Amino acid sequence: MKKFLLSFLLIISSLVFFNVQASDDIIGGLTLEENFQLAKKFPMPSPWLLAAQCSACHGTLGAEYNEIIPPLAGMNKEEFIERMQEYKTGEANDFIVMGIITQPITDEEIIAMAEFFAEQKPVPWSKEKGHKDVVVPEWAKMEVNKHDKGVE
Amino acid sequence: MNNQNHNKKDGLSRRQMLKLLGASALTYGLLGASTKAFSNTAPHIVIVGGGIGGAAAAKYLRLLNAEVKITVIEPNSQYIFCPGSNEVIPGWVTLEDLMVTYTTLKTRYKVNVIHDKATTIDYDKKQVKLEKGDVLSYHKLIVSPGPTHGYHAIEGFSKELADGDFPAAYDAGRQTMNLRNQILAMKKGGTVIIAPPENDYRCPPAPYERASFVAAMLKENNPTGKILILDAKDEFVLSNNYIPYWEKTFGYGTDNSMIEWVQKKKGGEVVKLDASNHAVVTADGQTHKGDVINIIPPEAAGQFALKNDLADDRWCPVEFQDFSSTRHKDVYVIGDSVDGSPMPKTGYIASNQARVVVQAINDELHGREVGTPFIVNDCVAMAGHDYGMALSTTFRYAGKGERLKDLYYVQGLETNPAKQLIRQQVAENWQRTFRKDIFE
Ligand SMILES: Cc1cc2nc3c(=O)[nH]c(=O)nc-3n(C[C@H](O)[C@H](O)[C@H](O)COP(=O)(O)OP(=O)(O)OC[C@H]3O[C@@H](n4cnc5c(N)ncnc54)[C@H](O)[C@@H]3O)c2cc1C
Numbered sequence: 001m002k003k004f005l006l007s008f009l010l011i012i013s014s015l016v017f018f019n020v021q022a023s024d025d026i027i028g029g030l031t032l033e034e035n036f037q038l039a040k041k042f043p044m045p046s047p048w049l050l051a052a053q054c055s056a057c058h059g060t061l062g063a064e065y066n067e068i069i070p071p072l073a074g075m076n077k078e079e080f081i082e083r084m085q086e087y088k089t090g091e092a093n094d095f096i097v098m099g100i101i102t103q104p105i106t107d108e109e110i111i112a113m114a115e116f117f118a119e120q121k122p123v124p125w126s127k128e129k130g131h132k133d134v135v136v137p138e139w140a141k142m143e144v145n146k147h148d149k150g151v152e
Numbered sequence: 153m154n155n156q157n158h159n160k161k162d163g164l165s166r167r168q169m170l171k172l173l174g175a176s177a178l179t180y181g182l183l184g185a186s187t188k189a190f191s192n193t194a195p196h197i198v199i200v201g202g203g204i205g206g207a208a209a210a211k212y213l214r215l216l217n218a219e220v221k222i223t224v225i226e227p228n229s230q231y232i233f234c235p236g237s238n239e240v241i242p243g244w245v246t247l248e249d250l251m252v253t254y255t256t257l258k259t260r261y262k263v264n265v266i267h268d269k270a271t272t273i274d275y276d277k278k279q280v281k282l283e284k285g286d287v288l289s290y291h292k293l294i295v296s297p298g299p300t301h302g303y304h305a306i307e308g309f310s311k312e313l314a315d316g317d318f319p320a321a322y323d324a325g326r327q328t329m330n331l332r333n334q335i336l337a338m339k340k341g342g343t344v345i346i347a348p349p350e351n352d353y354r355c356p357p358a359p360y361e362r363a364s365f366v367a368a369m370l371k372e373n374n375p376t377g378k379i380l381i382l383d384a385k386d387e388f389v390l391s392n393n394y395i396p397y398w399e400k401t402f403g404y405g406t407d408n409s410m411i412e413w414v415q416k417k418k419g420g421e422v423v424k425l426d427a428s429n430h431a432v433v434t435a436d437g438q439t440h441k442g443d444v445i446n447i448i449p450p451e452a453a454g455q456f457a458l459k460n461d462l463a464d465d466r467w468c469p470v471e472f473q474d475f476s477s478t479r480h481k482d483v484y485v486i487g488d489s490v491d492g493s494p495m496p497k498t499g500y501i502a503s504n505q506a507r508v509v510v511q512a513i514n515d516e517l518h519g520r521e522v523g524t525p526f527i528v529n530d531c532v533a534m535a536g537h538d539y540g541m542a543l544s545t546t547f548r549y550a551g552k553g554e555r556l557k558d559l560y561y562v563q564g565l566e567t568n569p570a571k572q573l574i575r576q577q578v579a580e581n582w583q584r585t586f587r588k589d590i591f592e
Contacts, residue, residue, distance in 0.1 A: 024392045024564030029494065029545070035559050038548045045526035045549075052212065052507040053528040055589045056500050057582050061215070064588065069581050096578050097530050100544040100561045130592045134230060134251045139326055145243030 035104045047116040050109055057097070063123045072113075073120030080114040190221040190262075195517060198280055198290035200270045200456055202226025204233075204499040205296030205487030207257060208506035208590050214261040216514045223264040223288060224257065225280070231591070234355065235499050236583045237324035238362045241332045242369035244537070250324055252591040260592075270297075273460045275480050292513050295462060295477075296487040296502065297454030298323070299354055305450045307424040307433075314449075318425065322354070322448050334444045335366060341376035342443030345432060347422040349450040350384040352467070354488045354497040357390045357533050357543075359448055364394060364535045367402045367410045380442065381413040382434060383420040384450070389496075389562070390533060390541055396565045397535040422447055451497075453489035467491035472556050473549060474512030474522050475505055484509045494558040495547055501529050503590055524549050527556065532579040539566075540575030 030038070054062050054072055062072030072080070086092035088102040088110075102110075197213060199206045202224045210224050233250040240247050257263040268282040273293065280288050301322060303309045314320045319327035319334070335344060344366055348359035363379050370377035388394075398404030402411050414420035419436035426433060431441045452458065452466040462468045462477055468485040469478045475490070477483045486509055487502035495501050508525040515522045527547040534540050542563045547556040566572045 026392060026562040026564070027560070029558035029560050030548070032559070034557075035546070035548060038550055038557060042524045042549050042551070043521075044524065046511065046523045048216070049507060049511050049523060049526055053504055053526065055507075056503055056586050057530060057532075057578075059585055060211075060589050064585060069578065069585060096575060097532070097542050097544055100542070100563070101528065101530060101546070103561070104546045104548075104559045130256065130588060131252045133253050133255055134248065136248045136251065139329055140247040140251075142240075142243060142246050142329070142332070144246055 030104075032103060036106060039104075039106045039109070044106075044108060044112065047112040050105075050113050051116045051120075054113075059123065061120055062117050063120055071122035072117045073122040075114075075117050077114040077118040080117055081110055084110045084114070190219070194219055194221045195291040196221045196223065196289060197292050197294065197513060198288050199224045199294045199296065200280065201296040201298060201454070201487070202228075202254060202257075202265065203231060203296060203298050203487065203502075204590055205298075205502035205506050206294065207231070207254075208503040209294050209296065209486065209510055210257055210263045211261050211590065212507050213510035213514065214263065216510060217517065220517065221264070222262070223266060224254070225266050225268060225270045225282060225288075226254070227267060227269045227283075229253065229267055232324040233499070233583070233587055234322075234324045234358075235586060237321070237328050238358060238365050239534075240324070240328050241321075241335065241362065242365050242372075243332065244365075247324065247329065250587070252587060254591075256592050270456055271459075273480075273483070275483075278482060291482065293483045294506075294509055294513075295454075295457055295460075295468075295483060295485045295489065296506070297456040297489060299451040299488040299497070300453065300455050300458065302450045302452055306422060306447055308427060309425040309447060309449065313425065313427055314447075318427065318445050318447065320448050321446065322358075331444070331446055335369060336373065338374060338377060338443050340374055341378075342374070343378045343380055343441070344370075344444040345380045345382060345440060345442035345446065347382045347432065347445075347447040348384060348388070349448050350416075350421075352493065352497060353448070353451040355499075356388065356496055357394075357531065360388055360390065360394050361533050361535070362446075363411055363413075364397065367398070368536050370410060371402070377410070379411045380440060381411065381420075382422050382432065382440065383414060384416055384422065386415045386417050390531075390543060392562060392564055393539075393541045393566075394535055397539055401536065451488070453485075457485060457489045463489075464491065471552070472554070473525055473552065475509045475525075476512075484513075493555065495527065495556060496529065496531075496545075498529055498531060499586065499590075500531065501527065503586075504528060525556065530582075532575070532582050534576055534579045536576075538569070538576060539572050540577070540579040541566075542575060542578075 057069050058072050087098040197220050199209050210222050230251050230253050236245050236250050239245040254265045268284050270280050271283050272281045303311050319331040321327040321331040346363050398411050403409045404411050419434050421435040422432045423435050424433035431439050433439050453463045453468050457468050468489050469491045470485050475484045475486050477485050486505040488497040504527045512522045529545045531543040545558050545560040547558050550557045
């Protein structure tokens with residue numbers, strides 16, 4: 001929780017005190033327009049598959065939240081759409097991933113994801129190690145070096 | 153080479169599949185499998201490799217379908233994640249943090265895990281043979297064996313040397329620890345040589361992330377130590393972040409720089425390891441001595457895929473709607489072994505390819521049209537404790553026989569320290585969430 005608050009404060013302070021733009025972004029592959037043309041040409045990916053693309057960061061099917069990445073599961077449909085559109089149109093701060101990743105997603109896809117996530121249940125991230133039966137071989141044993149460890 | 157199997161339509165027909173499934177199987181079940189045994193007629197989906205691609209396929213197939221029988225073949229009883237393994241070198245995380253077992257897959261997702269090595273596929277009988285003698289029949293086979301590390305492409309190098317004094321550390325494990333220990337024990341002012349491979353290979357920014365972390369480590373313990381990157385390429389992804397970070401943090405570009413990067417065109421390509429002299433030789437004939445030598449050899453599709461005729465040359469061609477092999481029917485290839493360009497070889501991609509495959513298989517089992525694939529890769533990498541980066545790409549379907557089409561966005565140099573830190577935090581959080589997403 002402390003970590004979460006700290007991160008949150010950092011976000012706020014970065015919004016208020018800095019207005020430095022990232023430089024040297026590199027954009028390539030399809031243009032946005034070509035991307036939307038392709039999206040139109042083929043049937044829409046299923047809501048499940050669209051939502052599953054978020055799993056690696058937001059937990060399985062958006063269900064899990066940790067101190068810096070919020071859950072998507074259980075989010076109100078309208079709120080999800082609004083947030084995604086804010087990212088997409090650049091009105092929301094885009095310092096991490098969402099301002100970018102929303103660009104090529106179509107409005108229809110956003111709605112489909114919103115409906116899917118609204119029906120899922122969020123699960124808080126637990127600090128407990130999931131795999132209690134891991135056997136650490138002798139050669140793998142080591143000390144952690146916490147020196148200079150960011151916001152810890 | 154093998155053409156007779158190219159017509160995939162004459163695999164198991166939809167109707168046969170449905171029959172096999174039985175009427176009750178048509179429910180779009182979620183974990184309904186907990187109490188009942190799988191019927192003898194349930195379709196059997198066999199997965200070779202219990203790494204990121206294979207484990208994601210098993211778990212997500214079960215999320216879609218409670219009825220199918222799922223078997224994963226994996227020789228190791230524990231998996232060690234590569235994402236995060238560069239952090240093990242300076243000791244920011246432990247190998248233990250990256251270790252998972254197959255228990256949750258077995259108990260929660262009712263996946264049958266056989267700890268053995270798959271050897272050969274009999275495409276006519278639709279069977280996989282295992283090293284210890286088992287033979288498994290499959291309806292669909294998903295292959296995700298990771299890459300082959302081509303040690304022999306470098307003269308004088310071998311797996312034995314990599315397991316010994318010259319760790320490649322490009323699978324997380326003993327070699328990772330060995331590399332860490334060697335760097336910790338290196339003499340003051342010594343040189344670490346890191347030799348990244350030519351394209352394509354898993355996790356394109358990882359050798360440079362490694363150089364960054366090792367530099368941070370040396371700065372702390374061995375400040376006159378040096379890192380020499382001898383590269384088989386002229387460019388690398390995210391260099392628009394790494395180079396300025398190195399300039400700022402390690403004096404990159406000055407006479408006193410801790411890191412020197414030699415491009416291929418400047419003579420960087422390592423072609424030979426001279427183990428007895430603890431040196432490498434580059435394509436231009438120069439010899440470079442290193443106190444620690446970390447050659448990351450070039451890669452190809454996994455041995456299992458190569459031996460079973462799933463690769464054209466180096467990688468396995470697939471039809472991108474469902475990642476079915478274009479060489480053999482009822483077989484799907486995902487992960488690092490796929491000829492997937494423009495998709496990079498990452499765990500993120502492997503897991504999302506897995507989701508495409510299991511959806512396609514499930515659609516086919518239910519007699520539905522196979523859906524349209526859509527794949528995201530969010531590479532959140534780090535340059536140090538205080539600097540994270542993001543590279544986001546979406547991949548869209550472009551029609552039968554076409555490769556997926558990418559749209560990518562690499563965020564540039566971030567000068568706002570608060571934002572840098574948040575990006576770094578996201579990268580760290582991602583690793584944990586990702587491990588749970590695949591194995592819990
Ligand atoms: C240093 C490093 C850092 C990385 N960082 C990231 C990162 O931050 N983000 C990211 O997305 N990716 C990262 N990656 C890349 C990622 O680890 C790979 O892309 C991913 O593991 C590919 O998944 P896979 O299923 O193809 O292979 P693997 O995960 O390697 O799994 C293959 C499995 O198949 C098994 N196997 C092999 N042959 C057989 C056989 N014959 N029978 C049965 N089983 C077999 C192996 O034992 C293994 O468990 C990193 C890689 C490295 C090396």
